[in-house]
Amino acid sequence: MTATDISTDLDRAAFAAEWEAWHAAREEYFRAPHGWVAITALHWLAADAVTLDGVPGRWSSVDGTVRIEAAASDGITLPDGSTADGAAELAPVEGAPGLAVRAGDLLLEVARRTGHDIVRVHDPKAKQLTEFxxxxxxxxxxxxxxxxxxxxxxxxxxxxxxxxxxxxxxxxxxxxxxxxxxxxxxxxxxxxxxxxxxxxxxxxxxxxxxxxxxxxxxxxxxxxxxxxxxxxxxxxxxxxxxxxxxxxxxxxxxxxxxxxxxxxxxxxxxxxx
Structure with missing residues (x-):
């Protein structure tokens, strides 16, 4: 084996190692407890307040404002760390990352997409996450x-x-x-x-x-x-x-x-x- 061959083999090994590290980081990102694979539902909100499956409170959206009606006993934590008690309002920004609302183990991602307010439910116990x-x-x-x-x-x-x-x-x-x-x-x-x-x-x-x-x-x-x-x-x-x-x-x-x-x-x- 020549010096050139050795150099080429080392280059390929380094290339593969760097790629493996990138790939491992990608998989770690997606298997996060509240990551993308953990999403179990996507709800499109409207003006009429509704309950969402497995989620406490009542949810609605009017003119770009998401309204959450909940009692303190529902255990909903708002993005500012306070507990929802009565009616709370959130204003997600169009196209921006969602606002994080918590309810027990669930992360409720409140976002706005092309004029529509949505709630994505991230569940760390989701079946597809354990099977990922x-x-x-x-x-x-x-x-x-x-x-x-x-x-x-x-x-x-x-x-x-x-x-x-x-x-x-x-x-x-x-x-x-x-x-x-x-x-x-x-x-x-x-x-x-x-x-x-x-x-x-x-x-x-x-x-x-x-x-x-x-x-x-x-x-x-x-x-x-x-x-x-x-x-x-x-x-x-x-x-x-x-x-x-x-x-x-x-x-x-x-x-x-x-x-x-x-x-x-x-x-x-x-x-x-």
Whole structure:
């Protein structure tokens, strides 16, 4: 074995180890006691106050305000740490992370999506959480880590996409496009900037077959001053909707459909709820 062979083997081992750490962190994130896999219900609130299965109190929504009618004995803890006693009102922000209301072991996530107020029930005792066997993936392969170039727009643009739930919209801040070659074919994808940095939403020939139909997401790595970067499709990840039916994830814009099968990264979780 030559020095070059040894170096290559070490590089592959380091690549695999880094990917394994990323994959383990992803699975740990989704198996959190009040995480995405723990969701047991998604309720759409309306003006008429109703009871929600397994949840104390009565819930309604009027003009962007969620109203909770409960007695102190119901044990509902509001986001500010106080106990709901009588009527309490919450104002979730459109598109923002949900407000955390507690009821015993349950986390009740109050959120607003395209003008609709919702409550997602996170139960650490959920059957599907105890049965969660991890996220299936393609085997990591350095060949799927490709060189790319980020071309920034002169000014950020707002791009609207649909969602996995009919009638909902997502509004993304687009900062440019990333160009690269995959399977011998030149490709270009729109890059979005969000709470967790720059990323792409994309579909490819595996979408709806071995990967989630709506989109997978891929975070951009460090970008050099000249705009070059590495896109590592081994880290193409499911949005929460790839693991639960109770998410309202965006779908990829039509422009972000690759013409090849990206057999890298996370697969669609079989039997997801």
């Amino acid at each position: 066997a991890g996220i299936p993936t393609f085997a990591p392969d350095p060949a799927w880590a490709v060189q790319a170039r980020l071309d920034r727009y002169d000014a950020a643009q707002t791009i609207t996409t649909g969602a996995v739930v009919d009638g909902l919209e997502h509004h993304h801040t687009a900062i440019g496009t990333v160009a690269f070659t995959l399977g011998g074919i030149d490709q270009s994808l729109i890059v979005f900037d969000g709470n967790h940095g720059a990323s792409i939403l994309f579909r490819d020939a595996t979408s709806g077959v071995t990967t989630y139909p709506g989109a997978r997401t891929l975070a951009l790595g460090p970008v050099a001053e000249d705009g070059t970067l590495t896109l590592d499709f081994n880290r193409a990840a499911n949005l929460p909707c790839g693991l639960t039916q109770f998410a309202t994830c965006p779908v990829a814009p039509a422009e972000n459909t690759l013409t090849v099968a990206v057999e890298a990264g996370e697969k669609w979780v079989a039997g997801r709820r």
